[in-house]
Amino acid sequence: MQIARVAVLFDERYAGRYWLYGLNTFEAYIAEILSHAGIPYDQLDDVNQLERSRFDVVIVAFVEETEHTASLLWRFAEHGGIVISYAGLSHMRKRLGCSEKTQLTYGYASLPANAEPADSKPLRFLQARPWLITGEQAMEVAEVGVLHKDRPDGGQIGAPLLQFKVGSGWIDRWSVNIPYTVVGFQQGTKPVFADGIPAPDRTGDIDEGILKADDGCEMDWELDRLFTETGMPYYAYPYADLWREAAISHLLQRVVGAGLTLPFVDYWPEGIHAVALISHDSDGNEEAQAEKLLELLKECQIHTTWCMLEPGYRDEIYTRVNAEGHELAFHYNALDLDNGFWDEAEFNRQLNGLKESAPITEVCSNKNHYTRFEAWGDLFAWCERAGIACDQTRGPSKKGNVGFLFGTCHPYFPITWGSDQNRLYDVLELGFLTQDLELPYLADSSVVKPFLDQAYRVQGVAHFLFHQQYMGEPKVTAALRNLVTEARKQGFVFWTSKQINDWERARRTVKMDGINDQGEVKLSGDPAAQGAVVWIPVVHMDGSNVQSQSKFGVNCVKQLFGE
Template identity: 50%
Template sequence: MKMARLGVLLDREEAEKQWGRGNNVFECYVYEILDHFRLPYQKIDSLEQLNSFDLLIVAQCPDTEATQAKILNYVESGGIVIAYGGLNNLKDKLGFKSQHISTAGYAELSTFLNQQTPLRYLQAEPWTYEGTELSHSQLGTLLNEDAYALQRIQHGKGSIERWAVPIPQTIVAMQQGTAPVTLDGIPAPDGSANIDEDILKADDGFELDWDLDRIFTQTGMPYFPHPYADLWREVILEHLVKCAMDKQLTIPLIDYWPTDVKHMAMISHDSDLNVDESAQITLDTLKSENVQSTWCMIAPGYNASIYEQIKKDGHEIALHYNALEQDDGIWSQEAFEAQLTWLQQSTKVENIISNKNHYTRFEGWGEFFVWCEKYGIEADQSRGPSKRGNIGFLFGTCQPYFPMAWADEKNRLYDVLEIGFLTQDLNHHTLADATVIEPFLEGVKRVNGVAHFLFHQIHIYQQQPVREAIVQLIHTAKQQGFSFWTSKQINNWVRGRRKVEIIGISDLGEIELKGNIYEDKLVVLLPVSAETSQTVKRFGLNCKIASIANHILKEA
């Protein structure tokens, strides 16, 4: 099969107008979604280029007659236009009316995509056809609404595939919230998550529903089971590939992890109270299980000999930035820099890559990520639950991702890899028990993300059940094919993988790549229409594990 030519249209002039008015253009997050899968695509800033592509994602375009005409001409000649919301400048011409749904709901997509779980959305704008002549079909439903998730509109030789849900914006909102963190969040009605304690944190801005999005383990532990943002990513991928296949084309991609990794897990620790004995028993426990982890350090830290053993055993030393006023912390760039400098000097590790904020402290939208960029922190772990009752996929994701800035920074991507965590200190007498291990691992396997668990050294030391839980987690995860990496290892892999581009499919069916990083470990997937003994199931698609052409192109 030939490779589809995929273009993404986002009109820069129109985006600049929106940013000038202080409006976010989260539509451009579609670039990050495609880059995460390593899908081959080309950015388009001119309507003159449309006919060069088989598929066209319209992220944003001017509301002009000329724009309408060019998009419709492209479709009439056989192109497929895909939009995640928007395109309202075409609805009247095509005979549709729009309905704005400003409240959260759930999209049921099992009838045509491989999503058995209704997916939460935060707003939607479905179209309804009022004409009689246009050939179109309506797929998927917005539950409790008289509306459909996808309109497939035939026009000439091509079609328009318009989603009612603005999927890229939805993913950003799930992962980062819908507004800067300036106020306490709404606590769980059952009293299990009192996030309204006058401390600004990452989970003050979460967008899931306490009642509709949580379930319970057999021992009554509440948790959020669905990685909605990651599942929406897969909706985009599966739909794009199936649109390509309708044209007898395909879109190759690169699997998330290397050939020798089936599933990914990570353990991190926060050194609160800094008791040397707690560090030693944690080191001994991990050594007996042959697992390396990430140690997030808060002042005043451990004895120097502990740091030497941490490094000798292959663990990562990271920052545990303290901005909690009750623990004499300050939310400021100066405090962040001072604490990082202390850590570098105390541990004799100059190149500190990772950080997790003490108590998941967070405020505003992006200033913290700017600090990370400035001082060389490449990976952050601060987006996770602070309470017993909001554990799990609180932010809809277990994927490492690059967060997006607000309109004042033109919605750029921060150069900081976010690796959120699922829960902390299992079997702690005030927190969740180990019954969540299995469902969390299953949820991570479902989207092949990172199963990140946090254990404080002090609780491993003081509470035997917590020590038993970390051993149980390691044994269970390894039995299910998980590999344990540090935050630094995950960061290096993700960044290296993103330096590789798919540029074509050779006449022999081999994938041609640009970039020679990790070429011996990459798993390149080629979606095909039929399931055979040689295919694997990925992202709801039948895929061949493709051969890589010998003439991999090195980067310029």
């Protein structure tokens, strides 16, 4: 087998014209989507490099739409290459025999049964530029799926994906801007400067005058929530994760269809399919409750992440937390009601106070008190400069918006605004799903199973928050026990935030340095990634006794890094 060479084309010179005016090029995020999926690629910053390099696939992320660009991409496809675009290629539209509809700011897309994720409802998108086939094509063309206007059952407005046969290759154009959609769910589509829109049923009154992460949620209160058997509302669908799957599945199926392979690194090490994380925020700093929690965690035999709010605990409590294998983390307080405020110097003052009072010199993780969040990336920049590698702030603050309100349960690196050239922050975001089950004003335990089901389905992180201060509530402690039992029953492994961060960074170092005639990939990378699973898509099994497994809709064989 031959490994496909994949290029991501992002013209930084052209993007610079956008950045000069603070405009965004979120299309660049396709590189992070590939990196998180463990897929190798090369970065191109000039379309002319296509003629000087031998690639099999070019993903057109962001490039100036000119006749010259269109001609080079057309020639690349004619000679057997695969061109993939997410709502771009406007200069090819007429040549491909299509007309363009008005740009959509949201809607839903139904994908066919042979595409990942096949078992989901229509996927909400946040930007699309649909093309309609005029019937004037001189080439073979396939329409994949259906776009719906406004609602999952709304009127049809074209297909999410069009595939054009050009010469001996293909030009595949998604109507949906997948990178923009993923970013929009994870981080919002604009900075948080004001309260968000509250839930019509009053279960999510986010308009209380406190700026928070969930003020930037891009879900629909009515269309994207379900209700449990006890009537608990929750955001049910990790749309960002499902769109990632759709993009990766499409790429891998195209590569295999061309008789090539494209090895990729699984999300978790051998023997682990999905991870559960429990974190605690020390609001009130009640030491008696902290001791009760330590006993409960010892009973459950799990390690958790303790986010510490100023002024924290006595040395004895910190020593025990460390000694029993838990992670000490930061809980920045910018809540006005507590005399906190949104400021980097204050962030650093509180962080340094934690380092002085607790027996730690480095802090890996942070979660903001009350999920306080302002603007776009201030928090990530502060974490980055302070050496905090992982943040957990993006989660729900109300009973009615628990679940996948940011469309993801995967760790990811967020993107900066255009004024900072849309680079990635060196901070891993790891949001949570809900907090303090069985309190009267929050969700009950009926949400546990649907959350675990979806997190397991997408191989993500099921992150639950339990405050230490409620460990005197029997219903809350019973809910924590039940969560641990159910998660283990489903096959989740419990890690701390630091463990997740360290693994995600280590696994991304695994590189594919070629493949031999027996289909074995030469691997290199950080020894900390030992046990990483590398999946190798296969074109034909030819009656081989080698066991394969379907990943992203293609048959793959497994190889372990470090063996």
